[in-house]
Amino acid sequence: MQLEQTQKALDAFKDFVIRQAQHNLSKKRMRVSKELYNSLEGVAKASPNSIQLEFKMADYGVFQDKGVSGTEKKYDTPFSYKSSSNLVGLEYHTGTFASWARFRGMQPRLKSGKYGTYKQMGFILANSIKKKGIKPSLFFTKPFEKAFKQLPDQIKEKFGLDLDNFLQYTINQDNK
Numbered sequence: 001m002q003l004e005q006t007q008k009a010l011d012a013f014k015d016f017v018i019r020q021a022q023h024n025l026s027k028k029r030m031r032v033s034k035e036l037y038n039s040l041e042g043v044a045k046a047s048p049n050s051i052q053l054e055f056k057m058a059d060y061g062v063f064q065d066k067g068v069s070g071t072e073k074k075y076d077t078p079f080s081y082k083s084s085s086n087l088v089g090l091e092y093h094t095g096t097f098a099s100w101a102r103f104r105g106m107q108p109r110l111k112s113g114k115y116g117t118y119k120q121m122g123f124i125l126a127n128s129i130k131k132k133g134i135k136p137s138l139f140f141t142k143p144f145e146k147a148f149k150q151l152p153d154q155i156k157e158k159f160g161l162d163l164d165n166f167l168q169y170t171i172n173q174d175n176k
Contacts, residue, residue: 003046009155010044010053013147017055018042020143028137032103036061040140051155057140065140070133081130091126098122 018040031037039058045051069080081087091097101107101121108116108124 003048006046006051006155007044009151010046010051013151014042014044014053014055016147017140017143020146021140024137024139024143028139030064030137030139032100036064055140055144061140063134064137066138067136068134070129070131072131073133075133075136077136081133085130087126087130088123091122095119095122097125097129101125 021040022037025031025037036058039056039061041056043052043054043056045053063079066079067075067077069075069077071081071083074080098118098121102118106121106125107118108121110116
């Protein structure tokens, strides 16, 4: 039995969720490197006995979506920085926050009035994020939940159309 209508409904669901998640990333200015934006993809398959729906994104996308509790500020999330986590050491080796600060044009002001380096700003940001955490953005969760509420009705309707087409095809084959 071909499940063309069901496949179309699943593809529409997948495309809607990805498009809305990318829109949310742009709207919230979370597209610095575009890595997360470009990594969003999905797979939807309708088989005769099952339906498969899978979404993929860059590893850190889950942390951006769900958030991470800091050592001082807590969020309702399964992830948290521990006081023993070494985010500053990570910054020392990778320079991730320093490159982000360079992109945003953020430099610290020293006591002498001069501007500090981007590397110094990277360490300041690493300490701040460790303490305050990452606020949940729900850039992926909200569009997924919104589309999922409508999905069961669409699947029932489209699966019914596929079943009707299959029965019509079977009846036509029997009459020949």
